[in-house]
Amino acid sequence: MTGIVYSNDLILPSIYKMGIQLGDTAESILAGQFVHVRCGQSYDPLLRRPISVCQADVENGIIYITYQVKGKGTQWLAEQVRGAKLDILCPLGNSFEAVMPADIKEMWLVGGGIGVFPLQLLAQQYNDKADIVSILGFRSDEFKPLWQPFEQYSKRVIIATEDGSYGYKGLVTDELALALRAHKPQIIAGCGPSKMLKSLAYIAEQYDVPCIVSLEERMGCGIGACLVCNCKIKSDGEWHYRRVCADGPVFWSHEVSFDE
Amino acid sequence: MNDINMCVDICGVKLKNPVIAASGTFAFGREYSRYLDLNKLGGISVKGLTLYPKEGNPPPRIAETAAGILNSVGLQNPGVDAFISNELPYLKQFDTVVIANLAGNSRDEYCVAADKLDKVDIDMLELNISCPNVKEGGLSFGATPESVYDITRQVRNYCHHPLVVKLSPNVGNIKDVASAAQNAGADALSLINTLLGMAIDSHTRKPILGNVTGGLSGPAIKPVALYMVWQAAQTVDIPVIGMGGIMNGNDAIEFMLAGAVAVQVGTANLIEPTATVRIIDDIERYMLDNGLKTIKDITGGLIC
Numbered sequence: 072m073t074g075i076v077y078s079n080d081l082i083l084p085s086i087y088k089m090g091i092q093l094g095d096t097a098e099s100i101l102a103g104q105f106v107h108v109r110c111g112q113s114y115d116p117l118l119r120r121p122i123s124v125c126q127a128d129v130e131n132g133i134i135y136i137t138y139q140v141k142g143k144g145t146q147w148l149a150e151q152v153r154g155a156k157l158d159i160l161c162p163l164g165n166s167f168e169a170v171m172p173a174d175i176k177e178m179w180l181v182g183g184g185i186g187v188f189p190l191q192l193l194a195q196q197y198n199d200k201a202d203i204v205s206i207l208g209f210r211s212d213e214f215k216p217l218w219q220p221f222e223q224y225s226k227r228v229i230i231a232t233e234d235g236s237y238g239y240k241g242l243v244t245d246e247l248a249l250a251l252r253a254h255k256p257q258i259i260a261g262c263g264p265s266k267m268l269k270s271l272a273y274i275a276e277q278y279d280v281p282c283i284v285s286l287e288e289r290m291g292c293g294i295g296a297c298l299v300c301n302c303k304i305k306s307d308g309e310w311h312y313r314r315v316c317a318d319g320p321v322f323w324s325h326e327v328s329f330d331e
Numbered sequence: 332m333n334d335i336n337m338c339v340d341i342c343g344v345k346l347k348n349p350v351i352a353a354s355g356t357f358a359f360g361r362e363y364s365r366y367l368d369l370n371k372l373g374g375i376s377v378k379g380l381t382l383y384p385k386e387g388n389p390p391p392r393i394a395e396t397a398a399g400i401l402n403s404v405g406l407q408n409p410g411v412d413a414f415i416s417n418e419l420p421y422l423k424q425f426d427t428v429v430i431a432n433l434a435g436n437s438r439d440e441y442c443v444a445a446d447k448l449d450k451v452d453i454d455m456l457e458l459n460i461s462c463p464n465v466k467e468g469g470l471s472f473g474a475t476p477e478s479v480y481d482i483t484r485q486v487r488n489y490c491h492h493p494l495v496v497k498l499s500p501n502v503g504n505i506k507d508v509a510s511a512a513q514n515a516g517a518d519a520l521s522l523i524n525t526l527l528g529m530a531i532d533s534h535t536r537k538p539i540l541g542n543v544t545g546g547l548s549g550p551a552i553k554p555v556a557l558y559m560v561w562q563a564a565q566t567v568d569i570p571v572i573g574m575g576g577i578m579n580g581n582d583a584i585e586f587m588l589a590g591a592v593a594v595q596v597g598t599a600n601l602i603e604p605t606a607t608v609r610i611i612d613d614i615e616r617y618m619l620d621n622g623l624k625t626i627k628d629i630t631g632g633l634i635c
């Protein structure tokens with residue numbers, strides 16, 4: 072489908088937030104789902120780029136993505152201005168809601184760095200149904216624009232920075248472990264670098280709290296056909312490759328094999 | 332209304348148009364049915380099947396290169412039995428030609444699987460002896476004229492469906508392997524499969540693909556593919572199905588001019604799920620614009 076760029080603002084060095092007009096489709100997008108964007112008409116870059124939806128303005132039919140400029144694809148995105156047309160496939164992926172039990176009343180969101188974006192939409196879509204505590208980690212206080220959006224949707228926001236320039240000094244997973252000693256929520260939803268997710272999965276298991284995580288993998292089609300976006304998922308003592316784009320990106324953390 | 336006829340006949344199998352979705356990029360069609368009407372396709376070559384289910388290679392399995400992609404999926408598939416019970420009935424609902432793509436680790440595996448597929452209602456068998464992503468995965472069978480002849484003969488014994496042999500470009504002389512397949516009883520050829528390649532991350536000094544090497548496809552390989560299709564079509568009398576980097580109708584027509592009776596569209600599906608139907612429309616428009624009535628008016632029409 073065609074999306075129209077509504078806004079595209081630099082919010083931090085090399086990080087942009089883009090609003091995309093999608094009409095009625097904006098309403099159907101669930102947290103954890105992503106858009107698969109064609110970056111230009113040329114054969115270089117050839118593949119689409121997967122980016123999570125971080126916010127939805129259903130009334131005006133606008134979704135938001137926040138992305139870091141990494142290479143050719145995201146550089147092209149950064150150059151787009153209001154009114155530009157985007158070739159988009161969406162919504163793709165299973166969503167947090169598809170994995171999570173119904174009737175969640177208390178949810179902790181645990182995220183790190185530029186991996187927090189899918190959690191932002193989760194907070195937006197669940198804050199009227201559940202008590203949300205956001206526990207987020209960043210390199211330094213420079214990244215404040217990335218945690219600010221969580222404030223209006225969370226009962227509490229706990230920030231950890233690696234350099235101690237804001238909140239607790241240390242890793243977000245250390246903060247999580249501390250918090251879990253005092254109280255266990257109904258569910259944890261996590262997103263971030265795979266090293267962080269691995270220790271999140273470990274901690275959740277230690278404290279026996281159900282935990283779902285959103286994974287990233289290099290993608291081709293994004294619709295479940297080409298089988299390039301595989302991750303190892305365990306069940307009943309066996310593992311199988313599953314498609315991050317179609318079976319995921321959200322999985323139960325205890326089922327994910329983070330070995331590779 | 333126009334009186335253009337886009338039908339093609341490949342060894343007795345009628346395709347409503349010359350565009351086939353290529354194996355490995357289209358799964359078993361289900362995912363694409365949300366984006367296009369599968370009834371519109373000339374045919375679907377399903378994900379490469381092996382006798383037993385296969386998990387495939389570790390991630391990452393894809394790397395983007397200039398105008399191309401490298402993949403190292405490694406034939407992840409549910410196996411022939413699961414295909415027959417779960418996927419084939421689904422595909423048979425549609426009015427399109429179903430081509431079972433078969434790969435294997437050994438002669439025996441190829442033959443047992445071919446025998447199973449012989450008993451079910453597929454339209455054609457495409458013998459994949461050119462997958463570069465698994466050790467035995469067929470490529471060794473596709474590497475020399477002798478090995479191509481041998482595996483084609485073996486499978487031919489079990490296969491009463493029209494047999495298409497899918498050739499690898501990773502060979503010394505494509506003409507020799509094309510002849511070998513024909514002499515061993517192939518009813519048609521399809522080419523080219525992916526070219527062997529690799530991608531390296533200079534920062535980490537590591538290969539990008541989990542499997543280190545992979546198969547290159549996409550616009551980057553089109554000139555090589557055209558050349559090989561042209562050579563094969565000049566060498567054999569059986570129909571040739573061309574593929575390799577076809578992104579639009581014009582690309583497809585170039586392959587037909589080089590001698591292909593039909594084409595397969597692969598990588599383009601990953602970028603645009605509706606690529607196949609757009610290419611069919613493009614070919615029709617080309618025929619209309621050029622006053623052509625049948626696909627025969629294009630195939631082999633290269634002037635040189």
Ligand SMILES: Cc1cc2nc3c(=O)[nH]c(=O)nc-3n(C[C@H](O)[C@H](O)[C@H](O)COP(=O)(O)OP(=O)(O)OC[C@H]3O[C@@H](n4cnc5c(N)ncnc54)[C@H](O)[C@@H]3O)c2cc1C
Nearest residue numbers: 120121122123137138139141142143144145188287288289
């Ligand atoms: C489900 C999902 C959601 C994502 N959400 C976001 C988001 O909200 N914000 C954001 O900034 N980034 C997100 N990413 C990562 C983003 O897709 C990559 O940063 C982007 O594709 C890089 O493209 P490039 O052309 O700029 O970089 P290049 O390095 O030129 O890309 C080369 C190739 O590698 C792939 N690639 C590179 N990095 C990644 C990565 N981390 N994950 C997957 N593929 C990668 C690209 O898609 C491309 O095929 C997400 C990835 C996935 C899989």
Ligand code: FES
Nearest residue numbers: 291293297298316
């Ligand atoms: S990207 Fe093609 S199956 Fe996931």
